[in-house]
Amino acid sequence: MYICSNCWNESLIWKWQCDFCKSWNTLKEFKESKEKKWVRVWEKKSLALISSPHEEESRIITTSIELNTVLWGGIVLWSVMLLSGEPGIGKSTLSLQLANWIHEEIIYISGEETLGQLRSRAKRLNIEWGNIEILTENILEDIFTSIEWKTPKVVIWDSISVLMGWEISGTGGSVSQVRYIAEKIVEYSKARNITSIIIGHVTKDGSLAGPKTLEHMVDTVLYFEGEKYDDIRMLRCLKNRFWATHELGLYKMTEEGLHDLDNPALELLSWSEWIGLALWITIEWRRALIVETEALTNYTKFWYPKRSSRGIPQSKLDLIIAVLSKYTPVKLESYDVYANISRGIKVEEPGLDLALAMSIISSKLGKTLPKSSVFIGEISLTGQIKSVMLLEKRIKEALKLGFTEIYIPHGSKEKLTASIDPKELTALKDFLHIKDIIAIL
Ligand code: TYD
Ligand code: MG
Secondary structure, three states: OEEEOOOOOEEOOOOOEOOOOOOEOOEEEOOOOHHHHHHHHHHHHHHHHHHOOOOOOOEEOOOOHHHHHHOOOOEEOOOEEEEEEOOOOOHHHHHHHHHHHOOOOEEEEEOOOOHHHHHHHHHHOOOOOOOEEEEEOOEHHHHHHHOOOOOOOEEEEEOOOOOEOOOOOOOOOOHHHHHHHHHHHHHHHHHHOOEEEEEEEEOOOOOEOOOOHHHHHOOEEEEEEEOOOOOEEEEEEEEEOOOOOOOEEEEEEEOOEEEEOOOHHHHHOOOOOOOOEEEEEEEEOOEEEEEEEEEEEEEOOOOOOOEEEEOOOHHHHHHHHHHHHHHOOOOOOOEEEEEEEHHHOOOOOHHHHHHHHHHHHHHHHOOOOOOOEEEOOEEOOOOEEEOOOOHHHHHHHHHHOOOOEEEEEOOHHHHHOOOOOHHHHOOEEEEOEHHHHHHHO
16 A cells, blocks of 8 residues: 555555655555554454345456356356466467456456556556556555555455465475465455455466365366467356356457457458368367368488377377378378477377368378368277267358358268258268268369
8 A cells, every 4th residue: 555645545456646645756555564454454343244235146247258257257246256368378468358257346456567668558558547446565465555456346365376475384385374364364365355366377387376175165267278379368267167168268369458359260260272281170169160270291302201290189189190001092101291280289189080181181182172171070099080079050150151062971961960950061071981072172
């Protein structure tokens, strides 16, 4: 907290000019003794509990459709959320942008960045200061004191690994500290009817820096991820006490912060035909997404042909090459094969098989695949094209995007006649075996 040395007016954020007496450069940081503050915060807590009128609505609906989707409608009031992800992925950016996405009062506590850094970031993000106040502090007790008389709807804690409590030993980010801080934040939020968003860093291996128990202590766990050298970001809900998980939100990181990626096809596709390029529809957490897969085959200069893949497990690539060599005229024993999935998307699901096979065939034969085509299906060891989960959803997505050649497993067309417009049925081409589908080239 900052206090004006001229008039004793209090301010949560540091300003050049005092709001009350208008004198310049008189705001000084003010810290009280630890014990006293602690008691005061918790006395206030019980008062707040009794007097607070419960709100009618249960969710804060944001203007980010992607965030609403991931959270099944919006941010649940009085819930505690953990937003985790690797350092630098955009967690602070996302939380600061909440100020533009909701009308409710927010307090953003930053233990990591200075006011100057936050100000310039907020400027880049076009944040109006109407509904957000910033506090740069990392001692929990001091934070509670500073926000004691505030009545925010949302408090953002950035980040749990730098917040520290005096009452517990250990340095910031240590297991005991993280646990303690999380406990206090949960207690504080529930008692005061505040929605808290706790930011947590994830280490390279994907585990949260701090105890796993942290995930059990909160209501919702969100995970923000993306490739370092790409601007697509994915927001996943790993745990949701209020509703189901498995919804995926997509964002694009720009110079002015994150934007909803409401039409991923525009972003993820090059919209032109190339040798070695095949399109398919994947299901990422129940969301149908159009993705490109590319392959390159080259006569090998070495004893053993090289196989290399990005975004696709190597074993899958080996398997598809083996099936092609066995059942089709596309022989690859003396060819290097490279395969990629674009835009940092990683795929393990079997729905990719057919598109991967087609991209390899296209490269080997030196011919482009039919215009406006998409391939959906699993390939078995016998060379059969098999159905995949949520096939109908994938097909509908392909139709919605206007694709006119949708290659699918044999037998699935009949099953879909009832649910698809008869005019669109002509777009569906079904094949039984990988050897038959080669004829389209
Ligand atoms: P940040 O939110 O600080 O990540 P985290 O809190 O997860 O550590 O985001 C940092 C990255 O985001 C940084 O590399 C710069 C980039 N960025 C943009 O590209 N555009 C923007 O408008 C902002 C604010 C950040
Ligand atoms: Mg950050």
